[in-house]
Amino acid sequence: MDFAPNPDHELIIEAVEALCARFDDSYWSEHDQRHEFPWDFYREMAAGGWVGIAIPEQYGGGGAGIAEAALVLNRVAASGAAMNGSSALHLTVFGLNPVVKFANDRLKETFLPRAAVGDLHVAFGVTEPDAGTDTSRITTRATDDGMGGWIVNGRKIWTTKALESEVCLLLARTDGIPGEGFDGLSLFLVDLDPEHCEVVPIPKLGRNAVASCEVAYDDLPVESWRLIGERGRGFHHILHGLNPERILLAAMACGIGEAALRRATAYANEREVFGRLIGSNQAVSHPLAKAHMDLHAAMNMMREAAWRYDNGLDCGEHANTAKYLAAEASFSAADHALQTLGGLGYATEYHVERYWREARLQRIAPVSQEMTLNYIAQNVMGLPRSY
Ligand SMILES: Cc1cc2nc3c(=O)[nH]c(=O)nc-3n(C[C@H](O)[C@H](O)[C@H](O)COP(=O)(O)OP(=O)(O)OC[C@H]3O[C@@H](n4cnc5c(N)ncnc54)[C@H](O)[C@@H]3O)c2cc1C
Known part of the structure; x- marks a missing residue:
C-alpha cells in the first residue's frame, strides 16, 4: 500500500469537490426538511460518471476500484451533503456487486449499462420486521410458479430508495426453514412493480431526503432469469x-x-x-x-x-x-x-x-x-x- 500522493485520486477529489460546491448546506437542509430526493444533484453526479465509477468498463462504467468509489462518497459527504447526498448514490455505486459477480449474462447486459449511467436506481431488500440482525429468519418467500419463474410474497422494512428505484436486490426464501441457517435464501433482482408492491416511507430521525420504506410484496411475478447466482445461495x-x-x-x-x-x-x-x-x-x-x-x-x-x-x-x-x-x-x-x-x-x-x-x-x-x-x-x- 502506497501513501504517496496519487494523481488519479487527486483528480477525483478535485472534480467531485467542484461539483459538490454547487450544492451548498442550504440545498441539503431544504431537501432534508421537505423530504425531497436530491434529483438535480443526482443527475449531475450521474452525468459526471461518478455513479457508475465502480461498474466494469465492459458495461459502460468507470471500471475503478472500491478505493476510488470510497473517495467519491467521502468527498460528497464532506461537502455537507452528508448521508442525504452520499446515500442517494451509494446503492448504485456498490449495490450491484452481486450482479457483476454472479448474475447471468442477460441480467448483466440488461441492467449494468443503465446503472453505469445512473439511469437505474437500485434498492436493497434484506431486513424484515422479524429478521434484521438475524438474517436467517427471513420469511419473505419466492415460490416456484411451475413455469420456471417465481411468485414473491412477504414484507421488508427499511428498504432505502424504494420510492425512486425501479428494481430491488431482494433476498427471499426459496427453501429451508426460518432460523435454521442461511442456505435456502435466494437473491433476485426484482421489479418494484406498483401493482404488486406497496411502498410506504418510514418516518425517521434523519437523512430525510432519502426515504427508507416498508415494502409489502403481494404475488409479485419474477421471471427465472432474474435469479442471481444459485438458488439457495443468495446469502x-x-x-x-x-x-x-x-x-x-x-x-x-x-x-x-x-x-x-x-x-x-x-x-x-x-x-x-x-x-x-x-x-x-x-x-x-x-x-x-x-x-x-x-x-x-x-x-x-x-x-x-x-x-x-x-x-x-x-x-x-x-x-x-x-x-x-x-x-x-x-x-x-x-x-x-x-x-x-x-x-x-x-x-x-x-x-x-x-x-x-x-x-x-x-x-x-x-x-x-x-x-x-x-x-x-x-x-x-x-x-x-x-x-
Ligand atoms: C435509515 C436506515 C436505512 C436502512 N436501509 C436498509 C436497506 O436499504 N436495506 C435493508 O435491507 N436494511 C436496511 N436497514 C436496516 C438495517 O440494516 C438494520 O436496522 C440493522 O441491520 C439492524 O437490524 P435491526 O434494526 O432489525 O435490529 P435488531 O436485529 O432487532 O437488533 C436490535 C439491537 O440489538 C442488538 N443485538 C441483537 N443481537 C445481538 C447480539 N447477539 N449481540 C449484541 N447485540 C445484539 C443489535 O446490535 C441492535 O442494536 C436500514 C436501517 C436504517 C435505520
Missing part, C-alpha cells in the same frame, strides 16, 4: 457486497465528521465568550483535536480495507474495523461540534444538528456496532460465539 452471494458496503459507509461517515469539524473550528475561531475566543479553551479545542485524529485513523483503516479488497485480499477484518471506527469517530466529531456551537449547534440554520442526526445512523446500519464487535471477537480473535 452467500450478498456477502460479496457487504465488505465493499462497509468500506463505503466508513468513507461516508468520515466525510460527515470532517464537515462537522469544519463548522466547529470556524465557530471556535470567531465566537467570543468572557472576552476570549472559545477555541482558546482546551475544553473546546482538545475534543476537536481528538476527533480530528480519530477521523484520520478511521480514514486510514478504510483505505487499507479498500486497498485489500481491490487487490483481491481478504478484507473482512479491515472492512468491519473501518466501519466501526469511522462510525464512532464520525458521531463523536458531530457531537463535539454540536457542543462547540452551544445553543446554535441545536439550531437547524448551522447544519451541525443535521450532521449529528446523520452520523448517528452508522452505529446501527447497515450493521450494528455490537454485531461488528461480535464478528471481530469470534472470527478474528477466535473467541466463542456469543449469541
Whole structure:
C-alpha cells in the first residue's frame, strides 16, 4: 500500500469537490426538511460518471476500484451533503456487486449499462420486521410458479430508495426453514412493480431526503432469469457486497465528521465568550483535536480495507474495523461540534444538528456496532460465539 500522493485520486477529489460546491448546506437542509430526493444533484453526479465509477468498463462504467468509489462518497459527504447526498448514490455505486459477480449474462447486459449511467436506481431488500440482525429468519418467500419463474410474497422494512428505484436486490426464501441457517435464501433482482408492491416511507430521525420504506410484496411475478447466482445461495452471494458496503459507509461517515469539524473550528475561531475566543479553551479545542485524529485513523483503516479488497485480499477484518471506527469517530466529531456551537449547534440554520442526526445512523446500519464487535471477537480473535 502506497501513501504517496496519487494523481488519479487527486483528480477525483478535485472534480467531485467542484461539483459538490454547487450544492451548498442550504440545498441539503431544504431537501432534508421537505423530504425531497436530491434529483438535480443526482443527475449531475450521474452525468459526471461518478455513479457508475465502480461498474466494469465492459458495461459502460468507470471500471475503478472500491478505493476510488470510497473517495467519491467521502468527498460528497464532506461537502455537507452528508448521508442525504452520499446515500442517494451509494446503492448504485456498490449495490450491484452481486450482479457483476454472479448474475447471468442477460441480467448483466440488461441492467449494468443503465446503472453505469445512473439511469437505474437500485434498492436493497434484506431486513424484515422479524429478521434484521438475524438474517436467517427471513420469511419473505419466492415460490416456484411451475413455469420456471417465481411468485414473491412477504414484507421488508427499511428498504432505502424504494420510492425512486425501479428494481430491488431482494433476498427471499426459496427453501429451508426460518432460523435454521442461511442456505435456502435466494437473491433476485426484482421489479418494484406498483401493482404488486406497496411502498410506504418510514418516518425517521434523519437523512430525510432519502426515504427508507416498508415494502409489502403481494404475488409479485419474477421471471427465472432474474435469479442471481444459485438458488439457495443468495446469502452467500450478498456477502460479496457487504465488505465493499462497509468500506463505503466508513468513507461516508468520515466525510460527515470532517464537515462537522469544519463548522466547529470556524465557530471556535470567531465566537467570543468572557472576552476570549472559545477555541482558546482546551475544553473546546482538545475534543476537536481528538476527533480530528480519530477521523484520520478511521480514514486510514478504510483505505487499507479498500486497498485489500481491490487487490483481491481478504478484507473482512479491515472492512468491519473501518466501519466501526469511522462510525464512532464520525458521531463523536458531530457531537463535539454540536457542543462547540452551544445553543446554535441545536439550531437547524448551522447544519451541525443535521450532521449529528446523520452520523448517528452508522452505529446501527447497515450493521450494528455490537454485531461488528461480535464478528471481530469470534472470527478474528477466535473467541466463542456469543449469541
Ligand atoms: C435509515 C436506515 C436505512 C436502512 N436501509 C436498509 C436497506 O436499504 N436495506 C435493508 O435491507 N436494511 C436496511 N436497514 C436496516 C438495517 O440494516 C438494520 O436496522 C440493522 O441491520 C439492524 O437490524 P435491526 O434494526 O432489525 O435490529 P435488531 O436485529 O432487532 O437488533 C436490535 C439491537 O440489538 C442488538 N443485538 C441483537 N443481537 C445481538 C447480539 N447477539 N449481540 C449484541 N447485540 C445484539 C443489535 O446490535 C441492535 O442494536 C436500514 C436501517 C436504517 C435505520
